[in-house]
Amino acid sequence: MTGFLKLVFRNRLAALGAVVLAAILILALVTPLLPLADPDIPATADRFKPPFSEGHLLGTDHLGRDLLARLLWGTRLSLAVGIAAALIAGTIGSAIGIVAGYFGGRVDNLIMRGVDMLMAFPYILLALAIVAALGPGLMNALIAVAAVNIPFFARNIRGVTVGLAGREFIDAARLAGMGHTRIILTELLPNVASTIVIAMSTTVGWMILETAGLSFLGLGSQPPVADLGSMLGEARAALITDPHTSVVPGIMIFLIVMSINLLGDGVRDALDPRLRSGALTRPRAVTLVDRKGHIPADDQNGLLDIQALETQFHVNRRIFRAVGGVSLHVKPGEALGIIGESGSGKSVTALSVMGLVASPPGVITGGAVRYAGEDLLAADYRSLRRKRGENVAYIFQDPLSTLHPLYRVGDQLIEAIQAHHRVTTGEAHARAVELLKAVRIPNAESRIRNYPHEMSGGMRQRVGIAMALANDPDVIIADEPTTALDVTVQAQILALLDELRRERGLAIVFITHDFGVVAQLCDRVAVMYAGRIVEEGPTATILDAPAHPYTRRLMACVPELGQGKRELAAIPGLPPVVSDLPPGCAFAPRCDKATDACRAGEVALEACRAGVNAPYGSATHKVRCLHREATPAREEATT
Amino acid sequence: MTALKVENLSKTFPVGGGLFRAAGAVRAVRPMSFAVETGETLGIVGESGCGKSTLARMLVGLIQPTTGRIEIEGKPLDNADPAAFGKLIQYIFQDPVSSLNPRKSIRQIMEAPLKRLHGLDRAQRTARIGEIFASVNLREEFLDRYPHEFSGGQAQRIGIARGLAAAPRIMILDEPVSALDVSVQAQVLNLLADLRRRFTLTYLFISHDLAVVEAVSDRIMVLYFGAVVEIGRAEEVFKTPRHPYTKLLADSAPVVGRPLAPPEQRDSELPDPLNPPPGCSFAGRCPRATERCRTAEPELRPLGDDQLAACHHPLEG
Numbered sequence: 001m002t003g004f005l006k007l008v009f010r011n012r013l014a015a016l017g018a019v020v021l022a023a024i025l026i027l028a029l030v031t032p033l034l035p036l037a038d039p040d041i042p043a044t045a046d047r048f049k050p051p052f053s054e055g056h057l058l059g060t061d062h063l064g065r066d067l068l069a070r071l072l073w074g075t076r077l078s079l080a081v082g083i084a085a086a087l088i089a090g091t092i093g094s095a096i097g098i099v100a101g102y103f104g105g106r107v108d109n110l111i112m113r114g115v116d117m118l119m120a121f122p123y124i125l126l127a128l129a130i131v132a133a134l135g136p137g138l139m140n141a142l143i144a145v146a147a148v149n150i151p152f153f154a155r156n157i158r159g160v161t162v163g164l165a166g167r168e169f170i171d172a173a174r175l176a177g178m179g180h181t182r183i184i185l186t187e188l189l190p191n192v193a194s195t196i197v198i199a200m201s202t203t204v205g206w207m208i209l210e211t212a213g214l215s216f217l218g219l220g221s222q223p224p225v226a227d228l229g230s231m232l233g234e235a236r237a238a239l240i241t242d243p244h245t246s247v248v249p250g251i252m253i254f255l256i257v258m259s260i261n262l263l264g265d266g267v268r269d270a271l272d273p274r275l276r277s278g279a280l281t282r283p284r285a286v287t288l289v290d291r292k293g294h295i296p297a298d299d300q301n302g303l304l305d306i307q308a309l310e311t312q313f314h315v316n317r318r319i320f321r322a323v324g325g326v327s328l329h330v331k332p333g334e335a336l337g338i339i340g341e342s343g344s345g346k347s348v349t350a351l352s353v354m355g356l357v358a359s360p361p362g363v364i365t366g367g368a369v370r371y372a373g374e375d376l377l378a379a380d381y382r383s384l385r386r387k388r389g390e391n392v393a394y395i396f397q398d399p400l401s402t403l404h405p406l407y408r409v410g411d412q413l414i415e416a417i418q419a420h421h422r423v424t425t426g427e428a429h430a431r432a433v434e435l436l437k438a439v440r441i442p443n444a445e446s447r448i449r450n451y452p453h454e455m456s457g458g459m460r461q462r463v464g465i466a467m468a469l470a471n472d473p474d475v476i477i478a479d480e481p482t483t484a485l486d487v488t489v490q491a492q493i494l495a496l497l498d499e500l501r502r503e504r505g506l507a508i509v510f511i512t513h514d515f516g517v518v519a520q521l522c523d524r525v526a527v528m529y530a531g532r533i534v535e536e537g538p539t540a541t542i543l544d545a546p547a548h549p550y551t552r553r554l555m556a557c558v559p560e561l562g563q564g565k566r567e568l569a570a571i572p573g574l575p576p577v578v579s580d581l582p583p584g585c586a587f588a589p590r591c592d593k594a595t596d597a598c599r600a601g602e603v604a605l606e607a608c609r610a611g612v613n614a615p616y617g618s619a620t621h622k623v624r625c626l627h628r629e630a631t632p633a634r635e636e637a638t639t
Numbered sequence: 640m641t642a643l644k645v646e647n648l649s650k651t652f653p654v655g656g657g658l659f660r661a662a663g664a665v666r667a668v669r670p671m672s673f674a675v676e677t678g679e680t681l682g683i684v685g686e687s688g689c690g691k692s693t694l695a696r697m698l699v700g701l702i703q704p705t706t707g708r709i710e711i712e713g714k715p716l717d718n719a720d721p722a723a724f725g726k727l728i729q730y731i732f733q734d735p736v737s738s739l740n741p742r743k744s745i746r747q748i749m750e751a752p753l754k755r756l757h758g759l760d761r762a763q764r765t766a767r768i769g770e771i772f773a774s775v776n777l778r779e780e781f782l783d784r785y786p787h788e789f790s791g792g793q794a795q796r797i798g799i800a801r802g803l804a805a806a807p808r809i810m811i812l813d814e815p816v817s818a819l820d821v822s823v824q825a826q827v828l829n830l831l832a833d834l835r836r837r838f839t840l841t842y843l844f845i846s847h848d849l850a851v852v853e854a855v856s857d858r859i860m861v862l863y864f865g866a867v868v869e870i871g872r873a874e875e876v877f878k879t880p881r882h883p884y885t886k887l888l889a890d891s892a893p894v895v896g897r898p899l900a901p902p903e904q905r906d907s908e909l910p911d912p913l914n915p916p917p918g919c920s921f922a923g924r925c926p927r928a929t930e931r932c933r934t935a936e937p938e939l940r941p942l943g944d945d946q947l948a949a950c951h952h953p954l955e956g
Contacts, residue, residue, distance in 0.1 A: 168738035171701050172798075175730055176805065177722040177755030190742035341820040342791075457687070486686035486847065491891040513821065516893030543895055557825040559850040561892050564874045566854055567832070570825035574790055 014266020082208030093153025101161025302329035337522030410448035458489035537621030648707035682856030735794035792823035871946030
């Protein structure tokens with residue numbers, strides 16, 4: 001709760017609104033205790049006294065009644081009616097919305113068409129009709145204002161409920177033996193409550209205004225009782241001669257509605273989970289680079305060379321070391337696999353290359369990324385933007401979310417080409433067809449006019465690959481490109497990528513969690529754990545003789561087809577959170593070989609030299625472990 | 640004893656169209672029949688859109704079938720009384736986090752089935768939750784936390800714990816490990832195997848990962864385009880597949896040491912569900928397809944021991 005208040009008050013305008021509103025509310029509450037004149041007794045002798053006159057701080061109205069007294073009593077009444085109307089409209093509207101959204105289908109259709117009909121009338125006309133039918137009076141005005149606002153709540157809450165009703169926890173509640181009423185009250189209501197509060201806080205002001213409107217027309221509060229609207233209405237005749245009689249209630253209405261709206265906006269921003277998570281803070285075009293230490297010199301180690309890269313996320317004073325000093329390189333025509341579990345930093349490493357990590361909260365704090373010798377982290381935005389897609393291109397996991405749903409795939413390809421090359425749309429179109437053929441999309445000429453949703457997952461991912469190829473890049477970074485696909489489609493996509501790199505000499509960085517995929521596609525593989533590389537080397541060497549206990553045990557966890565029903569090996573525990581890494585080896589808490597030396601200090605990534613316990617030495621095979629595995633895993637498995 | 644028996648079960652969804660009339664229909668599940676014995680694990684595999692989740696949701700009464708009947712322990716499925724039904728069969732969801740109400744503490748989530756299905760009082764509930772948490776390796780201090788505080792593996796174990804709290808006879812596991820990392824996946828699979836032995840549970844294990852299904856199942860059923868194409872003992876189905884589609888699946892799974900070669904032509908696409916082809920729905924992708932396959936729909940028939948396949952030209956055993 002204090003956290004929520006802090007969030008609201010961080011917004012200065014909301015804080016101002018809250019202060020003003022609190023002052024008005026307190027005034028309204030203590031009005032009966034104040035030594036005020038009776039607001040309803042006329043004293044015609046004192047008509048139209050100006051403000052600051054003796055005994056009448058704000059002057060008097062056309063019947064000589066004290067304006068201050070009328071204002072405070074009127075405010076009290078207007079606030080009460082507005083809040084009551086908001087509560088009534090909110091309750092009834094939300095109930096209608098929840099029921100419609102939860103049951104769906106015909107119930108939803110019937111209820112919502114009824115609500116639509118209500119909405120089809122201009123609200124003031126509807127309110128007038130209701131008051132005309134029920135007769136004038138404050139109570140009837142309240143009913144009219146509440147009724148007019150019910151559709152707003154019903155529609156809002158229905159929308160939220162429809163999204164929630166399809167969620168699995170509702171099904172789970174049904175299977176746990178709950179009836180409809182209980183599900184609505186205990187499962188749905190707590191989840192829509194914040195939306196209801198938001199809707200109410202933003203409409204109370206509006207309802208006060210509407211009630212004032214009806215009173216102004218003489219349909220609300222009846223004389224002699226004052227509310228703000230009727231005060232304005234009575235003062236209308238003297239608008240020119242004695243403007244203070246209308247200015248006083250006018251300012252009060254303005255203050256109330258303004259303060260409620262400012263506070264309401266603040267409440268909405270603080271409660272809305274999307275806004276809270278920073279959806280309104282747009283990330284910068286390039287990841288922030290703030291390198292402390294020295295920048296590694298170019299060691300001419302391949303086309304794309306990542307040197308001691310460190311990327312962190314700074315969230316609320318906590319520092320998440322997502323990538324903690326990763327060095328990798330890839331040559332033309334080579335496929336490098338990066339393997340790791342979720343949270344191991346493999347995707348952040350890949351995104352850091354072209355400065356695509358969202359900033360804030362991401363910051364690159366060390367190392368260098370060299371493309372053909374040039375440090376990309378030092379490059380300015382324009383040159384980096386030219387290189388994105390032109391030299392280094394990405395393929396992402398989910399093509400449905402990376403392709404724009406409202407543009408034809410052809411237009412998106414043409415846009416990608418024209419972003420880098422000054423060619424006519426006709427030429428770009430021809431190139432796009434050529435690209436779709438290159439990724440083996442049948443009937444490329446007609447498929448180019450498809451929207452993303454008209455294609456299957458496999459076809460969409462082919463378009464994603466075509467887009468990556470659009471400007472003939474030298475390096476493709478593929479972040480789990482087949483994870484969302486079916487196995488038969490995955491096999492086709494992998495074969496396609498393999499062919500492309502052989503035909504065009506592409507360097508591929510392939511991020512995955514699947515050893516089978518790595519084994520089939522990659523020449524070399526790097527295994528990541530908690531933001532660091534724990535083992536790196538030729539794919540065959542690592543798969544045959546993993547030297548790091550983590551690699552070996554991770555491989556043992558993967559069930560392979562053709563081994564029958566069995567107990568699977570598991571690694572107990574969870575990977576560490578990268579904001580709180582243990583000193584020494586990050587895998588030590590889960591490792592059965594760990595000793596005090598492992599926990600004491602930094603373990604270096606070293607070449608596997610042949611030794612007493614390790615007869616399989618190799619200069620290209622590096623491992624970060626003090627107790628590396630001695631025997632090849634596969635031999636051990638067969639003996 | 641037969642725990643679950645399905646006869647001629649099918650589901651057709653209307654699609655598109657206006658307010659009063661549907662434009663077309665998708666046959667998500669074509670009429671299928673099968674039975675699962677008590678204590679058995681039946682694995683169900685198939686690619687996206689093959690109807691595995693629709694089938695699962697029909698079995699737990701979340702979707703009404705279009706035709707056919709479902710029998711649970713000899714009695715027709717009847718979920719008029721949610722309390723009685725929940726004790727027979729439970730469903731473990733694919734996405735562990737979205738299956739837990741974000742606004743409820745783990746204790747409230749765990750208590751719901753105990754209170755609604757078994758009517759336990761507070762002390763009994765606390766004791767029972769303790770037992771269940773111990774059996775799924777969760778610490779009791781988790782009870783007062785909220786779902787967003789847990790990792791995927793922990794959330795999935797909470798989901799399983801909730802399923803167990805109902806003390807059902809049958810559990811439908813819909814891709815229970817596909818959202819998890821491999822090292823955690825193994826923990827959950829071993830836990831499930833252990834629970835099945837201890838409580839003589841019957842599992843329907845749905846997954847797209849052939850190796851996972853093979854590792855946990857007694858029998859495996861392969862679905863394609865809403866229909867059963869092959870069913871047989873787990874150790875046989877992928878070793879000696881009879882249906883060409885099963886073989887295609889087995890050959891597509893990435894395996895260490897197998898060279899990268901696409902097992903089928905590049906341009907093959909799944910059949911259009913709105914406009915299904917006549918005859919065998921796999922004929923368009925099948926290297927063995929003949930004219931007969933494109934006209935006559937093959938029936939599921941026995942081929943070899945305990946193995947059935949729906950194919951006019953089955954592969955040799």
